[in-house]
Amino acid sequence: MYYAAPIARLLEELERLPGVGPKSAQRIAYHILRSEAEGTARLAEALLEVKRVIHFCPRCFDFTEGDLCATCADPERDAATVCVVEEPRDVVAIERTGGYRGLYHVLGGVISPVDGVGPEQLRVRELLDHIAEGTVTEVVVATNTTVEGETTALYLARMLKPLGLKVTRIASGLPVGGDLEYADEVTLGRALEARREL
Amino acid sequence: MPAYPLRALVLRKTKLGEADIIVNLLAADGRIVRAVAKGMRKPTSRFAGRLEPGSVIDLMLNTGRTLEVVSDARSVELHAALRTDYERSCAASAVLDVLDKLAMEGQTEQRLFGLACATLDALEAPDTAAIRPIVTAFLVKAMAMHGYRPHLESCVSCACAASAVDRFSLEAGGVVCPQCGGAGHAAPRLSSAGRTALGALLASTMADVAASPLEARLSEECFALMRGFVAFHVPVRIKALEFYANGAGTPPRPDDGLR
Ligand SMILES: [Zn+2]
Ligand SMILES: [Zn+2]
Numbered sequence: 001m002y003y004a005a006p007i008a009r010l011l012e013e014l015e016r017l018p019g020v021g022p023k024s025a026q027r028i029a030y031h032i033l034r035s036e037a038e039g040t041a042r043l044a045e046a047l048l049e050v051k052r053v054i055h056f057c058p059r060c061f062d063f064t065e066g067d068l069c070a071t072c073a074d075p076e077r078d079a080a081t082v083c084v085v086e087e088p089r090d091v092v093a094i095e096r097t098g099g100y101r102g103l104y105h106v107l108g109g110v111i112s113p114v115d116g117v118g119p120e121q122l123r124v125r126e127l128l129d130h131i132a133e134g135t136v137t138e139v140v141v142a143t144n145t146t147v148e149g150e151t152t153a154l155y156l157a158r159m160l161k162p163l164g165l166k167v168t169r170i171a172s173g174l175p176v177g178g179d180l181e182y183a184d185e186v187t188l189g190r191a192l193e194a195r196r197e198l
Numbered sequence: 199m200p201a202y203p204l205r206a207l208v209l210r211k212t213k214l215g216e217a218d219i220i221v222n223l224l225a226a227d228g229r230i231v232r233a234v235a236k237g238m239r240k241p242t243s244r245f246a247g248r249l250e251p252g253s254v255i256d257l258m259l260n261t262g263r264t265l266e267v268v269s270d271a272r273s274v275e276l277h278a279a280l281r282t283d284y285e286r287s288c289a290a291s292a293v294l295d296v297l298d299k300l301a302m303e304g305q306t307e308q309r310l311f312g313l314a315c316a317t318l319d320a321l322e323a324p325d326t327a328a329i330r331p332i333v334t335a336f337l338v339k340a341m342a343m344h345g346y347r348p349h350l351e352s353c354v355s356c357a358c359a360a361s362a363v364d365r366f367s368l369e370a371g372g373v374v375c376p377q378c379g380g381a382g383h384a385a386p387r388l389s390s391a392g393r394t395a396l397g398a399l400l401a402s403t404m405a406d407v408a409a410s411p412l413e414a415r416l417s418e419e420c421f422a423l424m425r426g427f428v429a430f431h432v433p434v435r436i437k438a439l440e441f442y443a444n445g446a447g448t449p450p451r452p453d454d455g456l457r
Contacts, residue, residue: 019216113291113438114210114298146211147251147281151291154284185273186247 007033059130061106061123062088071095071104078102083140084127084156086110086149094142102140105130110148111155119155127156131163138166145172201258201269206231207314208253209298213239220265221249222298223257228310230301233259233266245271251294252277252318275315279322286321288442289329293317293336295438296428300344307343316404328411330421333442335399335407337424342400346371346431350397353378364388366423368430386426392419 003011007029014025032040056062057069064070071077071091081102085091091104107122130136141156143149157167173191174183183191206223209230214220219238223231238246248255248271258270280290297314301307317336321329338348349372352360356378363373366388373393379385388396395416399407411417425443428436 113288113441114295116437116441118441147287147291150281151284151287154281154287158284182244184245184247186250186276186278189278 060091060104061108061126062091062104076101079135080137081140082127082130082136082138083142085142086144086152090142102138107143107152110143110146111152112148113151122152124156124159128159131160131165136165138168140168140170142170201260204231204257204259205274206255206257207294207297207311207318208249208251208255209294209301211249211251219249221268224297224301224311224314226311228301228307230298231259231266233257233268234262235268235271248273248276252280252290254315275319277318277322280318283326285326285329288438289333290318290321291438292333292436292442293321295436296337296340299432299434299436300340309343310340313339313343313404320404320408323408325408325411327414328408330414330417331399331407331411332404334412334417334421334424335402335404337428338396338400338420341424341427341431344431346427348372348396348400348427350393350400355379360393361390363393364390366393366427368427371427371431384430386423388423389419391416392423396420396423 010029010032011022011025014020014028015022020028032043053065054063057064057072059068059072062069062071066073078101082105083094083100083102084105084107085094086107086109088106091106094100094104105123105127107124107127109117109122111117111119111122127139131139139156139160141153143152153169157169160167171190171194172187173194174180174187180188204223205226208221209224210222212220212222214234217239218234218236220232220234223233225231235246235249237243238249240246245268249268253273254275254277256272256274257268259266260269261267277290279286281287293314297310301310313336317332320332323332341348348366349370350360352358352373353363353375354367354370354372355374358375358377360373362375363379364376364387365374365379365385366372367374367379367385369384373388374385395412399412399420412420421443425439428439
């Protein structure tokens with residue numbers, strides 16, 4: 001397939017994006033070529049601005065525009081509870097529930113032996129620094145329910161429990177609105193384990 | 199083409215696109231099969247929970263263009279106890295990664311599946327002192343199946359009596375006497391007790407290794423040797439084995455985190 005050099009370069013960059021294959025890259029590239037110059041300038045400016053303005057919150061390592069993120073800066077949040085998540089997008093997911101009032105800590109990944117990713121490559125030390133300030137009494141581990149997420153949860157529990165902290169793991173269970181009969185036995189078993197009194 | 203059944207152990211899971219995964223499977227006949235499972239990362243997936251590494255499952259597969267496609271999966275053995283303890287979990291990851299890399303090397307080895315299942319079953323045993331010896335026994339048996347059965351009975355090069363040997367040649371795959379064996383890391387030292395222990399691991403069942411684990415010092419000696427042996431003969435890096443061997447299985451002591 002032949003493309004003029006600038007188009008080929010754009011395609012190459014687009015294909016680096018997650019979830020964008022050659023087909024989607026081509027569709028986006030042709031959309032950009034057909035659209036007005038102002039629209040494209042706005043897109044380019046938005047891309048540059050986000051890289052210029054957004055940085056990690058030095059406390060929880062979520063993305064933020066200000067010195068501290070909105071959650072860490074909010075005096076109404078419960079500073080005794082820290083919820084540990086893998087990625088910034090997990091903070092967004094938990095915030096959407098509206099049911100959590102504590103603080104967060106973003107690890108920036110999970111322990112993954114097959115990929116050679118250990119605790120040193122994650123923000124574990126920073127979590128310990130936060131805990132060392134003495135206000136935290138409970139750590140809620142909200143990593144994914146994959147093997148890596150569970151391994152990371154075990155690691156954190158083993159490290160944090162001797163410090164006298166309450167370490168909790170979010171429950172796994174059935175999706176709301178789902179049929180019991182379609183649930184796999186791992187999920188159903190965990191849901192039974194985490195049952196509560198009515 | 200109709201779907202066909204396959205019993206397999208899940209070795210590895212990698213993300214594909216937005217919601218799909220690719221699983222590397224060790225089939226019951228020792229082949230590696232790679233299959234795609236669609237929509238697995240959505241919470242509503244019907245069988246995502248069954249496709250975690252370490253699970254033995256009965257699958258229904260369809261032949262796809264490049265990869266097989268999973269249409270159904272039923273659990274045979276979840277090995278859930280492997281994920282209740284950090285060290286156990288890291289040991290299981292190491293075993294699965296070795297299987298993935300060894301089986302990838304090509305030739306089908308039917309006994310590999312049985313060894314894999316016996317190893318994971320044994321790793322579920324409650325005694326944590328048995329974890330290292332089990333992983334070591336797995337490495338020596340897996341290497342033997344891969345065509346590298348360690349020669350321990352006499353010097354691998356001049357066949358002189360075993361009483362004289364004091365090193366293990368990684369290249370020759372057996373013990374060597376001082377006259378034949380060079381020094382250095384290609385032929386690490388192996389104590390007489392270590393040699394006996396290695397032979398015992400090779401001859402014991404996994405259940406036996408779990409029931410009466412080697413003493414810690416011997417276990418470490420044999421493990422270090424086998425790890426070097428694997429690294430010498432398997433051309434790809436086995437990251438989960440390195441991770442386990444380098445003690446990432448050991449969390450930092452809480453006090454060195456809190457200055
Ligand atoms: Zn923050
Ligand atoms: Zn010799």
